[in-house]
Amino acid sequence: MFKLLPMDVITDIFYRLPAKSLVRFKSLSKPCCSLIEDPDFIKAHLNLSLQTRxxxxxxxxxxxxxxxxxxxxxxxxxxxxxLANAVGTEAFGSCNGILALRISDKNIALYNPSTRQIRRLPVSEIDPPPGESCKSGYVFYGFGQDVRTNDYKVLRMVQFKKSDDEDDEGYFFDYEVKVYSLKNDSWRKITKLPRYLRFMFQFFYHLLHRRGIGVLAGGVLHWVMPPRIEFGMGNRIVGFDLGAEEFVAVPQPECADRNYLLDVGVLEGRLCAICNYDQQTSDVWVMKEYGVKASWTKLFSVQKSRAFNPLAFVRPLAYSKYRDKVLVVLNNQKFAWYDLETKKMRRVKIGGGAGTYGAELYVGSLVQIEGGVGVQNEMQNKQEVQKKANTRKR
Structure with a gap:
């Protein structure tokens, strides 16, 4: 059938197919394989998927x-x-169909589940401040693309503590911040650090809802530094520009009340801020023009109800096909559609999966991971290395 169709018609059909189907179709013929592996086709397929949701x-x-x-x-x-593991694997970001996975600070990889291509990152040791008696504590991660150089990058921020005491939140030491570049296949230490980083981590805030994972919007990774009443510090959005590789100021929306807890999310590449008022109400804001404070617009508000009680955690995930609704995750346990016209919530029940979870949107894509290999090839390479090691022992 494909032989009877012009190549431009086949190309138009292929643009609309899922990435996993296209991976299988590479075996149809050499022309089909060449088309599906063409960088321009891969880019156009990704762009169409994002534009049409x-x-x-x-x-x-x-x-x-x-x-x-x-x-x-x-x-x-x-x-x-x-990287499946009995103790659990962390996914700390997705970008253009590529997931960033971590088992430990020495076992990190980039993985495209559609193409089953993987690239393991080189190990970068965590180095405590010289001459200090301390240990590493909480670690923040983020993953995204530097669109100017078409480079994918991983950011790691390590907190240091004086002791094993949970109350020691690392005010005494600077963080260690490193950036991994996929193109260079290397880590670079960031030395110019804002002083407020010392106050980033708060035990329950970051552990309870996995808020240590950076949110990507506008080429910048974002985290929230919780309010520090004892130091006279309010909520703050912390940004790291993946292109300039430096921390940047991020304007915040004018939330209705001083007593709120701030969170960040993303909707179709735009930064969102969620202002939670004592687990009773959450306002969801969207920054329509990145970096412009005046462009913050309140999108909707969620009220506590019988179905959503308490209202501890709200994060928007995606618009519906016609942009009249927003899918949100509540308390890491429930999904719901928020209707932007009627201002009502409707529960979405999804079977299977875990009782509690983090949720993240990702697109199926054909994007190649530079230097990556197929999962099957990696397993074979590991087996060959193990055989050589066993032979040497004999």
Whole structure:
């Protein structure tokens, strides 16, 4: 059938197919394989998926990973991934269909679940401040793309503590901040650090809802530094520009009350801020023009109800096809559609998966990971290395 169709018609059809189907279709013929592997086709396929909100999936992140088709929003299915581990794997970001996965600070990889291509990152040791008696504490991660150089980068921020005491939140030491560049396949230490980083970590705030993972918008990774009443410091959005590789000031919306807890999210690449008022109400704001304070617009408000009680955590995930609704995750346990016209919530029940989870949107794509290999090839390489090691022992 494909032989009877002009190549431009085949190309137009392929643009609209899921990435996993296209991976299988590479075996149809050499012309089809060349088309699907062409960088311009890969870029156009990704752009069309993002523009039409197609090929989207929700990643449920618990002890194991599950994937939910965004169009169906029905059953969660286990996601096959190479860093599966009995103690759990952390997914700390997604960008253009590539997931950033971590088992430990020495076992980090980039993985495209559609192409099953993986790239393990070189190990970068955590170095405590010289001459100080301390140990590493909480670690912040982020992942995204530097669009100016088409480079994918991982950011790691390490807190240091004097002791094992939970109350020691690391005010005494500067963080260690390093950036990994996929193009260079190396880590670089960032030495110009703002002093407020020392106050970033707060035990319950960052552990309870996985807020240590950077939110990518406008080429900048974002975290929230909780309010420090004892130091006279309010909520602050912390930004790191992946292109300039430096920390930047991020304007915040004018929330209705001083007593609120701030969180960040992203909707179609735009930064969102969520102002939570004593677990009773959450206002969701969107920054329509990145970096412009006046462009902050309140999108909607969520009220506590019988179905959503308490209202401890709210994060927007995606618009519906016609942009009349927003899918939100509540308390890391429930999904709901918020109707922007009627201002009402409707629960979405998804079967399978875990009882509690983090949730993140990712697109199915053909994007190649520079220097990456297929999962099957990596397993074979590991087996060969192990055989050589066993031979030497004999």
């Amino acid at each position: 197609s090929n989207l999936n929700i990643l449920l992140k618990g002890l194991h990973f599950y994937s939910v088709d965004f169009d169906a929003l029905e059953d969660a299915v286990p996601l096959d991934y190479p």
